[in-house]
Amino acid sequence: MNSVVDFSLHSYRDDAAPEATARPHITVRGLSKSFGGAPVYSDFNLDFPKGRVTCVFGPNGCGKSTLINMIAGLIPYDDGDILFDGKTLQQTTIGYVFQNYREALFPWMRAIDNIKYPLVIKGMSKADCDARVEELIASFDVKFDLNRYPYEFSGGQQQLISIMRALAPHPEVLFLDEPFSALDYEMTLFIREKLQEIFHTTGVTMIVVSHDLEEAVYLADHVLLLTKRPTRVADTVRFDAPRPRDIATLSSAAFVQTKARCLDIFQREVRK
């Protein structure tokens, strides 16, 4: 069995103090997955820390999306166990934000009904659904009319609606698969700030797949670096700059060093 990568015990930078509070939230044990006989994961083990932002970074096609999709129950795995605080996925509330918001929202439902959807399928009363949506509107400071249909919104607005939908049921874990890749820069900055706020106010465990190293480090408490297939953990790098992070974070010595360290690991792995 591969050794388990335990974020709570790992010290990723020589000068980093151990994190006393980061205990495992998601435990992945002996995970195996092949597509057409070609293994992507084989006896893969990992712990994701609770109440932390983990950004997943690695070479193209190494299995970043496959990993979070298996954890989130969107695709099956061949073998292994995944638990959330010792519970199964069915006993856990999760939220998922897809890369392609245009396909993620139900086009036949008004934005407001998209947001309510996870509450409705949980059997929540209309009054409670309405109250939760009002809460989300206030916390996201939404000024546009949510009674319109998804196609009537800009890309950034649609992604914001997707995030509101994912957060509606108060998830214990929020998965985001390249949430910025289809957004323009202004909207990327806005959503980044919103994600930081969400994290600050809810302390939700967040797992973000990103192909942009700068973005991954900026958002992360831990950057999980994966290898080429069959995929292993190349390393995990901690970034403990204070939050909220802002434009000054990007030019801080800690940020530049952490990014350089990730890049070094990435290049070493990709060249193998």
Ligand SMILES: Nc1ncnc2c1ncn2[C@@H]1O[C@H](COP(=O)(O)OP(=O)(O)OP(=O)(O)O)[C@@H](O)[C@H]1O
């Ligand atoms: N449904 C599928 N059928 C066959 N192969 C698949 C399927 N889904 C993923 N794969 C393969 O599994 C590997 C991992 O795919 P995945 O999309 O998880 O990688 P990724 O790291 O997220 O990729 P990218 O960086 O390009 O977004 C790739 O080689 C991909 O071609």
